[in-house]
Amino acid sequence: MAKSRKNEGNESVAKDDGAARGEGVVAVTARPKVPAAPKRPSADLARRAAAHVPAGRLAVRKTYKLYVNGAFPRSESGRSYPVTSADGTHLANAALASRKDARDAVQAARKAFGGWSQRTAYNRGQILYRVAEVLEGRRAQFVQEVVDADGVDRSLAESLVSAAIDRWVYYAGWTDKIAQVAGGSNPVSGPYYNHSAPEPTGVVAVVAPQSGPLLGLVSVVAPVIAGGNTAVVVASERAPLAAVSLAEVLATSDLPGGVVNILTGRTAELAPPLAAHADVNALDLTGANDMAAGLEEAAAATLKRVVRPEPAPDWFADPGLSRVTPFLETKTVWHPIGI
Amino acid sequence: MADKIFEYAPAPESRAVVSIRPEYGLFIDGEFTEPTDARITTVNPADEEELATVSVADEADVDRAITAARRAFETVWGPMAPAERGKYLFRISRIIQERARELAVLESLDNGKPIKETRDVDIPLVAAHFFYYAGWADKLAHAGLGPSPRPLGVAAQVIPWNFPLLMLAWKIAPALAAGNTVVLKPAETTPLTALLFAEICQEAELPPGVVNILTGAGGTGRALVAHPGSDKVAFTGSTEVGREIARAVAGTDKRVTLELGGKGANIVYDDAAIDQAVEGIVTGIFFNQGHVCCAGSRLLVQESVAEEVLERLKARVSRLRLGDPLDKNTDIGAINSAAQLARVRELAQVGEEEGNERWSPACELPDRGFWFAPTVFTGVTQANRVAREEIFGPVLSVLTFRTPEEAVEKANNTPYGLSAGVWTEKGSRMLWTANRLRAGVVWSNTFNKFDPASPFGGYKESGYGREGGRHGLEAYLNG
Numbered sequence: 001m002a003k004s005r006k007n008e009g010n011e012s013v014a015k016d017d018g019a020a021r022g023e024g025v026v027a028v029t030a031r032p033k034v035p036a037a038p039k040r041p042s043a044d045l046a047r048r049a050a051a052h053v054p055a056g057r058l059a060v061r062k063t064y065k066l067y068v069n070g071a072f073p074r075s076e077s078g079r080s081y082p083v084t085s086a087d088g089t090h091l092a093n094a095a096l097a098s099r100k101d102a103r104d105a106v107q108a109a110r111k112a113f114g115g116w117s118q119r120t121a122y123n124r125g126q127i128l129y130r131v132a133e134v135l136e137g138r139r140a141q142f143v144q145e146v147v148d149a150d151g152v153d154r155s156l157a158e159s160l161v162s163a164a165i166d167r168w169v170y171y172a173g174w175t176d177k178i179a180q181v182a183g184g185s186n187p188v189s190g191p192y193y194n195h196s197a198p199e200p201t202g203v204v205a206v207v208a209p210q211s212g213p214l215l216g217l218v219s220v221v222a223p224v225i226a227g228g229n230t231a232v233v234v235a236s237e238r239a240p241l242a243a244v245s246l247a248e249v250l251a252t253s254d255l256p257g258g259v260v261n262i263l264t265g266r267t268a269e270l271a272p273p274l275a276a277h278a279d280v281n282a283l284d285l286t287g288a289n290d291m292a293a294g295l296e297e298a299a300a301a302t303l304k305r306v307v308r309p310e311p312a313p314d315w316f317a318d319p320g321l322s323r324v325t326p327f328l329e330t331k332t333v334w335h336p337i338g339i
Numbered sequence: 340m341a342d343k344i345f346e347y348a349p350a351p352e353s354r355a356v357v358s359i360r361p362e363y364g365l366f367i368d369g370e371f372t373e374p375t376d377a378r379i380t381t382v383n384p385a386d387e388e389e390l391a392t393v394s395v396a397d398e399a400d401v402d403r404a405i406t407a408a409r410r411a412f413e414t415v416w417g418p419m420a421p422a423e424r425g426k427y428l429f430r431i432s433r434i435i436q437e438r439a440r441e442l443a444v445l446e447s448l449d450n451g452k453p454i455k456e457t458r459d460v461d462i463p464l465v466a467a468h469f470f471y472y473a474g475w476a477d478k479l480a481h482a483g484l485g486p487s488p489r490p491l492g493v494a495a496q497v498i499p500w501n502f503p504l505l506m507l508a509w510k511i512a513p514a515l516a517a518g519n520t521v522v523l524k525p526a527e528t529t530p531l532t533a534l535l536f537a538e539i540c541q542e543a544e545l546p547p548g549v550v551n552i553l554t555g556a557g558g559t560g561r562a563l564v565a566h567p568g569s570d571k572v573a574f575t576g577s578t579e580v581g582r583e584i585a586r587a588v589a590g591t592d593k594r595v596t597l598e599l600g601g602k603g604a605n606i607v608y609d610d611a612a613i614d615q616a617v618e619g620i621v622t623g624i625f626f627n628q629g630h631v632c633c634a635g636s637r638l639l640v641q642e643s644v645a646e647e648v649l650e651r652l653k654a655r656v657s658r659l660r661l662g663d664p665l666d667k668n669t670d671i672g673a674i675n676s677a678a679q680l681a682r683v684r685e686l687a688q689v690g691e692e693e694g695n696e697r698w699s700p701a702c703e704l705p706d707r708g709f710w711f712a713p714t715v716f717t718g719v720t721q722a723n724r725v726a727r728e729e730i731f732g733p734v735l736s737v738l739t740f741r742t743p744e745e746a747v748e749k750a751n752n753t754p755y756g757l758s759a760g761v762w763t764e765k766g767s768r769m770l771w772t773a774n775r776l777r778a779g780v781v782w783s784n785t786f787n788k789f790d791p792a793s794p795f796g797g798y799k800e801s802g803y804g805r806e807g808g809r810h811g812l813e814a815y816l817n818g
Contacts (some may be wrong), residue, residue, distance in 0.1 A: 186792045188793050190469065191787070263575070293590025300585030302800060305595065330794050331778070333780075333783060334781070334783060
């Protein structure tokens with residue numbers, strides 16, 4: 001216990017988002033004092049606890065709400081829908097978001113785009129890494145949610161959550177490498193400096209996979225924001241609870257409000273207004289299944305970039321940049337060379 | 340005396356280098372077919388002379404061309420050693436250089452653009468584009484798309500009339516280098532250089548079916564895009580047709596790249612080198628009669644220098660020579676078609692009706708053919724149609740701004756995002772501005788420069804995908 005607390009102390013100093021690298025290095029050398037081991041709880045404490053906390057204490061349930069603009073509102077429609085586990089047990093009521101909620105989410109994502117896209121890639125990487133840290137700290141909760149949602153056994157759920165955490169780390173490492181890998185200088189035939197660099201396309205509407213309530217979700221959201229875009233996510237209709245819990249992680253990881261907005265509800269109700277929305281620049285239709293063709297058609301009106309669903313995505317596979325580059329634009333800048 | 344200094348004797352380029360057949364068939368599977376019954380007459384827009392009739396491909400022709408392309412992909416072009424594919428492209432590039440003058444004259448005749456441009460810009464860039472992508476054919480593993488990228492198969496390609504042969508090169512060179520075969524439809528009004536290119540493919544002994552050229556109008560294009568036998572659709576043209584194509588391929592497995600319209604902003608800051616900026620403004624909007632998707636059709640000039648810039652701009656535009664496209668002195672040629680002329684006239688009329696001040700130099704227009712004098716609208720606001728809609732003609736709309744933030748805000752206030760220009764002597768301001776412009780190409784202290792190594796393509800409703808450079812290969816490969 002004492003040992004793990006010491007480690008936490010180190011990380012909390014070094015992780016300081018936005019801090020200069022130099023400060024972190026200095027902080028590591030200033031190790032906090034190791035606290036003394038706590039005393040064994042006295043029998044008296046146990047007696048008092050028993051007296052005050054009833055054995056059959058009623059748990060405080062969570063209200064699963066939307067995540068829009070950094071806040072957790074209910075649906076403006078006042079609606080909710082029951083969510084059940086894989087075996088049909090009622091788990092909770094999730095917010096049943098409306099078209100208006102979808103439009104609000106787009107507005108929030110657009111507002112957040114300027115700030116997020118102009119942050120340094122290093123800073124975005126640190127925030128994505130922070131998401132992994134916070135997610136790791138809540139892994140037991142997510143394991144339980146994956147077990148409940150998918151009916152998988154606990155060890156598989158552990159692996160799915162581990163892979164989801166590591167995926168944030170993966171994309172945290174990509175943020176400040178994308179521009180070098182996807183851009184560069186171009187040897188044009190003339191006295192010009194010519195340079196191409198990737199830039200985020202803008203607001204991306206993501207229809208998250210219907211299965212894979214955490215790993216699938218993280219696999220489609222993290223690459224979008226790693227590239228500097230902001231996202232409006234339609235969570236899995238059947239298993240949305242892990243998405244709402246992920247929103248709590250995002251909200252406490254220094255991710256600016258509005259960068260990721262998460263809607264729960266009917267995919268058939270939420271995806272069409274997003275596909276047709278003039279202020280959405282791109283669509284990830286991974287979870288759209290047989291709605292995909294119609295949504296792609298709606299997206300044509302404003303020439304959105306569209307990622308079509310794959311037949312059977314393998315969320316454990318190394319994604320490379322396959323989910324990053326579809327949401328990037330290439331900007332090429334020319335300037336004459338002369339004296 | 341001063342008036343006479345700038346009068347030039349005519350210096351027409353000879354037409355003798357070109358021989359145009361009276362009628363053309365379709366180029367399918369390495370051979371020209373008999374001309375079809377349905378025909379289009381292509382005219383010289385400078386004098387409305389009928390140049391030739393070309394065939395109109397129907398659905399059956401499209402099917403035969405796609406079938407030929409598929410067979411060539413599966414039996415010849417796909418299995419061929421990549422270095423050998425590259426050598427065919429090098430060979431084509433060399434033949435284009437050898438026959439450059441012939442292609443330039445033919446392009447000017449069919450399109451109406453000045454020989455100065457076809458000779459010095461279009462055709463050299465065509466040869467360079469084939470030469471550039473020829474070298475990629477056996478180096479695809481180094482394109483950053485994985486260790487062994489694979490071609491898509493058959494590409495259906497539809498191109499516009501503003502840079503007929505150059506757009507053909509942008510489509511065919513990367514497709515072939517990556518190992519695909521193509522069926523290409525040139526524009527209705529400018530089919531002749533594509534048909535001459537078909538002869539060049541024969542001369543290069545390119546295997547039959549690797550390149551197929553189908554002439555026709557919108558119906559042919561729709562049939563080609565809709566045909567289920569292609570793996571890829573590539574289109575350059577209007578945003579309106581781009582939307583139609585995006586809808587048509589929705590729900591299929593076809594890959595798509597679209598290079599569409601624009602309403603490019605050309606920002607002139609108060610510290611810009613004014614004479615150079617004026618040259619850039621002229622190049623930005625009057626190059627190729629303004630028939631350029633990336634034209635700098637919105638001039639955003641800082642208020643403190645607006646008067647001076649406009650005065651010098653008008654003086655410069657007054658010196659532009661409009662007339663015979665084959666005359667080597669000509670700066671501004673003919674509008675490509677009667678339909679396009681009507682569109683330019685209509686929008687210019689709207690500009691007047693909306694209260695913008697219209698100016699053109701004293702400029703004599705030829706009696707025959709399709710002509711429009713260079714035109715500048717001042718006092719334009721962002722709400723005016725001449726500031727919002729792509730005119731695709733020699734019409735410049737001038738707006739002013741006070742602060743860099745306002746310049747960027749106005750520049751980005753369009754659904755398009757293809758190009759932009761920045762004129763300033765201050766490097767940090769240039770980079771600050773370029774960083775904030777939502778456009779695929781930013782020319783700083785220059786405009787309308789193109790190169791095979793330089794990726795080109797738009798943000799937002801200017802389309803998606805890039806042509807040129809390593810990036811241009813992505814559109815034709817699976818990683």
